[in-house]
Each structure stands twice: as C-alpha cells, then as structure tokens.
Amino acid sequence: VMTIKCDLWNRSGVLPDGPLNAAVGETVMFNTTLTPTETSFLAVAWNFNNSMTIITSTNSGNITGPGYEGRIILFPSTASLELRSLTLNDTGEYSVFIFQADGTVHAGRTTLVIYGEQILKSKSIIDFAIFKHVYVTLNISVFTRNWMKDGSELTPTDNMILSDNNRVLTFNTVNRKDNGEYFCQISNPISSDGAKYIMIVNYGPENVQIKGPNKINIKGALKLTCSAESTPSARFTWFLNGTEILTNSAEYVKEEVELSDSGNYICQAWNKITERTSSSAVHRLSVTGICLC
Known part of the structure; x- marks a missing residue:
C-alpha cells in the first residue's frame, strides 16, 4: 500500500510558502518541513519548472541534472536542498x-525569485542638478522607493511632482518652504538602503527692518539694529541722510x-x-540738545 501525502500540492506542501527571494551570486536553502531521520529515504526527486531535473537521489546513487x-547540496536526513551561485x-x-x-510520499513546491542586483551601500545614490527646476533622482534598480522630508513622510505639494515610479522628485518652482532634508528609502526583498539630500533654498533679503530709539539726548549712547529674512545671511550697509556711514554690520553703535x-x-x-538688495523703511532719529551728563 502506498500513501501519497499531497493534499497540499496546490500550495506549498513540505516546502515553505513562496516566493523565496535572493540575489544573483547568492545561495538559497530549500528547507523541507520534515523531521530529520536516520532512515534513508527510498528516493528524492527535485525538479525545476516541472520539467528540468535538479537531482534524483536513490539507494543506487545520485543523478544531478545539467547545470x-x-x-547543489542535498541533505539526506530532511531532503532539503541548497542551491548556490544563483x-x-x-x-x-x-x-x-x-x-x-x-x-x-511527501510532495511540495515553492517559487524562487532572483533579483539582478543588490542595493549597494553608497553615499551618492541621489544625484541632483539645480537649474530653473530642481530634480532629485534615484538612479538604481529597486523594488520600492519611499521619500521623506525632515523625518516625516513626504506629501508632494503643488510645486512637486513624483514620477518614474517615485524615482524622480521634481520641483517646478522652488519655494522657501522646500528648504530641508529629503530622504529616500529604497528596498527590494533582499536589501535596502537610503540616502539624504539637504536642500538649501537661497532667498531674500526680505522684510528689512531697523529697531532702535527715535529720540535720544546728546552725548547719549546709540544702538540701531538691522534685520532681514535671508538665506544666506545678508550683509548690511548703513546710510545717514543718503551717505554711507557703516558697512558689513547688523548694528550701528555710537557711544556719544x-x-x-x-x-x-x-x-x-x-x-x-x-545678488539681491533690499532697503529698510526710513528710521528717523532726533538728537536733543539736553545733555543728561
């Protein structure tokens, strides 16, 4: 009497659920679910795509298929198979x-997917160029790509476009709010990596303002401070009644x-x-003739 245990043949049987994933050049192990035994099996037959013999093992010996x-290594106690140099x-x-x-008779089947390349660890995964638009691209064959900005999942705004299966992030018009750290996480079933790109959006100067007193007594100490919204920081030049009096300082100070x-x-x-310039509104200062000395 022969008992054929193949009620799971339309699924995985004695083999793990697929697909198994591996990269070119690596090794994969097809582990059966059988408990190791000291009694030899009468026969073990491994096949590829139901037509190509990988190995047939009997008491008479092993027959290995072409290629x-x-x-391969066949483990006789469990009939598991190791396949190398994928x-x-x-x-x-x-x-x-x-x-x-x-x-x-035990039977099983599973699938194996080989990926052509692993994701190589690299600091130059992201290439970019800045013209009228900004393109941040990921140049590698991957399974998934996820973009983040400043530690949160990136939600494209009206001036952003993600294209080519999330490989290219395009900024049609760069805004000040686009400043920050962009991170792309890439992965396939056998490897993963990520790279960041810090975008510094240069702008300004804008909103130039002078802060300080409008009235002061003669011989008193004067301090005026200029500020502006600008990246990189702006360089300041001071004028009094149209004449330049100080350059390269955010503060104008006079002791008396x-x-x-x-x-x-x-x-x-x-x-x-x-290479833009912007000026503050006129700051009127009156010096009185009363000295509080």
Missing part, C-alpha cells in the same frame, strides 16, 4: 517528491551722539548668492 553540478535563470518553480520506505547724528537712517541688506 547543477557543483551548485543566476537570473534560476527564477521559477521548484518541486520535490520524497519517497519513504513505508510507502509514504552729537546733534549731527540726527536724521534719516536707512539699512540696506544684500544677499551674495541671490
């Missing part, structure tokens, strides 16, 4: 029949003012990257 010499052509379905001395320090102060901000 598998030196690439190639893209090894992608497909693998099946096994295991014949025991008591007439029981004179009556001649009265007038209209303007601060001009300049951004060396954008």
Whole structure:
C-alpha cells in the first residue's frame, strides 16, 4: 500500500510558502518541513519548472541534472536542498517528491525569485542638478522607493511632482518652504538602503527692518539694529541722510551722539548668492540738545 501525502500540492506542501527571494551570486536553502531521520529515504526527486531535473537521489546513487553540478547540496536526513551561485535563470518553480520506505510520499513546491542586483551601500545614490527646476533622482534598480522630508513622510505639494515610479522628485518652482532634508528609502526583498539630500533654498533679503530709539539726548549712547529674512545671511550697509556711514554690520553703535547724528537712517541688506538688495523703511532719529551728563 502506498500513501501519497499531497493534499497540499496546490500550495506549498513540505516546502515553505513562496516566493523565496535572493540575489544573483547568492545561495538559497530549500528547507523541507520534515523531521530529520536516520532512515534513508527510498528516493528524492527535485525538479525545476516541472520539467528540468535538479537531482534524483536513490539507494543506487545520485543523478544531478545539467547545470547543477557543483551548485547543489542535498541533505539526506530532511531532503532539503541548497542551491548556490544563483543566476537570473534560476527564477521559477521548484518541486520535490520524497519517497519513504513505508510507502509514504511527501510532495511540495515553492517559487524562487532572483533579483539582478543588490542595493549597494553608497553615499551618492541621489544625484541632483539645480537649474530653473530642481530634480532629485534615484538612479538604481529597486523594488520600492519611499521619500521623506525632515523625518516625516513626504506629501508632494503643488510645486512637486513624483514620477518614474517615485524615482524622480521634481520641483517646478522652488519655494522657501522646500528648504530641508529629503530622504529616500529604497528596498527590494533582499536589501535596502537610503540616502539624504539637504536642500538649501537661497532667498531674500526680505522684510528689512531697523529697531532702535527715535529720540535720544546728546552725548547719549546709540544702538540701531538691522534685520532681514535671508538665506544666506545678508550683509548690511548703513546710510545717514543718503551717505554711507557703516558697512558689513547688523548694528550701528555710537557711544556719544552729537546733534549731527540726527536724521534719516536707512539699512540696506544684500544677499551674495541671490545678488539681491533690499532697503529698510526710513528710521528717523532726533538728537536733543539736553545733555543728561
């Protein structure tokens, strides 16, 4: 009497659920679910895509199929199979029949998917160029790509487009809010990696302002401060009544003012990257003749 245990043949049987994943050049192990036994199996037959013999093992010896010499190891206690030096052509379905001395036959099948390349660890995964638009691209064959910005999942805004299966992030018009750290996580079933790109959006100067007193007594100490919204930081030049009085300083300081320090102060901000200039509103200062000495 022969008992054939193949009620799971339309699924995995004695083999793990597929697909199994591996890369070119690696090794894969097809482990059966059988408990190791000291009693030899009558026969074990491994096949590829239901037509190509990988190995047939009987008490008389082993017969290895073409292309598998030196690439396989059959473990006799469980009928598990190790396959080495994988190639893209090894992608497909693998099946096994295991014949025991008591007439029981175990069967199983699973699939194997070989990927052509692992994701290589690299600091230059992201290539970019800045023109009128900004393109941040990921140049590698991957399974999934996920983009993040400043530690959170990236939600494209009106000026962003994700294209080519999330490989390319395009900024049609770069805004100040686009400033930040962009991170792309890439993965396939056998490997993963990520890379970041820090985008610095240069802008300004904008909103140039002078802060300080509008009235001061003669011989008093004067301090005016100029600020501007700018990346990189702006360079400041001070004017009094149209005449330049100080450059390259955000502060105008005078220990003792004179009556001649009265007038209209303007601060001009300049951004060396954008090459833009912007001036503050006129700051009127009156110096009185009363000295609180």
